Amino acid sequence: MTTEGTALIRAQHQPEHERLGLSADQVLRMYRTMVLARRLDERQWILNRQGKQAFVISCQGHEASGVGSASALQPGLDLMCPYYRSLPAVLVFGSTARDVLLEGLSRAEGPWTGGRQMPAHFGDVRYHILTSGSPVATQIVHAAGAALAAKIRGDGAVAIAYFGEGATSKGDFHEGLNFAAIHRLPAIFFCENNGYAISTPLGKQMAVPNVADRGPAYGMPGVVVDGNDLLAVYRVTRQAAERARRGEGPTLIEAKVYRLTPHSSDDDDRRYRAPSEVEEARKAEPLIRMRRYLEEQSLLDERQEAAIQESVAAEIEAALAYAEQAPLPAPTEARRHVFQEAA
């Protein structure tokens, strides 16, 4: 066989992460972040049942889409406009278990809202994560605006907006994408399509099968990706970021995922979807999927898996111990920050 031929065969057998230029260390770190997000999420449901955290909204099922996409960006340079399922993504940008639990327990020290907002209202000025509220879809336009600022300054930053497929029904989606495409802004519109908006299924949300199909209508590529596949998500997001940095404009990415939990701790999903559907989805869920990949590549064995789970558990328990003893916001804080305070 020619050397060219062997090179080709080797390339074909080259593991996907290597083809993407990711080291074993890097993919293992991404996997650990997925595990951290999942365990943090599960811990909050326990806190909810214990009456310690009044509300939980989950990222379970969104770990590969969040970690894969955010890992393809440059924390410290790029901007993120998150939504309430963006826990895996904000962990990549710098948020910690302690931050998550301080906010979950609405402590004064919570770095995002200081207890002013419900849990999962991400936003950390230190990490370029723009503050988020509860209204669905508003952040899509903010990403366009943030990308406009980046373009004006020429600082090379990309802005990414995360949102669900339900959010694409609001005018904010249309208006944000339209403007970003007109001005070829360095933006990525990242839709995590989990098939439901609370109880409303996809077929009642839109008459087209893919959110991404709408991209070309605005003048940008629309890309569908398997959101349970960490490396596939990483690949398409990196391509979108490169395109944005080259000045070629925004990309609409649609990651197909599944919401493994009820909409929130206030929801009973048995009213509108069959438990068997959820069970079926669990078989393809992102953590199992990535673990299998790592095992196939001999990057992870049982012992290493146990070590990851242990270190994640220890990290969470330490963060929780800290958050539980941290004080609640003082009542005198309630009226501060309506406007900027005099220096």
Place this chain on the structure above:
Amino acid sequence: MAVMTLVEAVRNALDWEMERDESVIVLGEDVGLHGGVFRATDGLQKKYGPLRVIDTPLAELSIAGLAIGAAMNGMRPVAEIQFADYIHPAFDQIVNEAAKIRYRSNGTFGCPIVVRAPFGAGVHGGLYHSQSVEALFYHVPGLKIAIPSTPADARGMLLSAIRDPDPVLFFEHKRMYRRLKGEVPEGEYTVPLGKAEVKRPGTDLSLITYGSGVYLGLEAAERLEREDGVSVEVLDLRTLAPLDQEAIAATVRKTSKVLVFHEDNKTGGIGAEVAARIAEELFAYLDGPVMRLGAADSHIPYAASLEEAILPNTETVVQALRRLAAY
């Protein structure tokens, strides 16, 4: 009479009216199969079908706009906004369209829609599941605004709202949805819009309020009776627009001292309008300044320790009544 919660009374009214009038339709997010996140429309889609109980896309602008269009073509839509906090994308449709349709068409078109929305705080909902939005719409001519405080009023007023020829914003306090039960007349029972009701008669002071304010007001009134021997009349406005001027005048003439109280923040709230009207028209009857009490002029935070610091409570109402009694 049946005993119902406030949310059951709302559902019962919708059911009654959909049965009676085929032009009544319900639309909103998760209102069909799911029956609404507060279950206000539970069972209606099963009974009346997906053409009359419509699960809309997540788009409040279109929920209002679709209702308006259908209303101009002969329907009586009842639109649900999942939380009043999310009515703002529909502001243009409500303020520039619904409110102005009759006027701009020289009376040839009407807009008989009802926009229902759960509102109000005290449920640890944070900034975006706690808002009172009535004052934002109050300034706009052409909109009626109704806020029932009891299950019976909820049923009777919702029937009136659906039958009203003009747009009605119908705000239901979510904290009261299941907390209180009351006797509700069944069958043809309506409570007219524009009519306040004395929920507790009294002779020394008047507390004019609505929504959750009625309950804090009644508690505070009982305490004043017990602890101070002061008799407080509690007037529940029920409809904010149009205001029941006669009922306001009657209680002012009776007691000559008035506290206007609401959960919404104070500045630019309904209390300002009520107080101004009393000052303008009933000055001669007053024995003290018209006083106002509302939430602090802040957003409504999530942490219990913060939320409590913003919202009025029985104690703050009692204190305000005592200040008034001192005149």
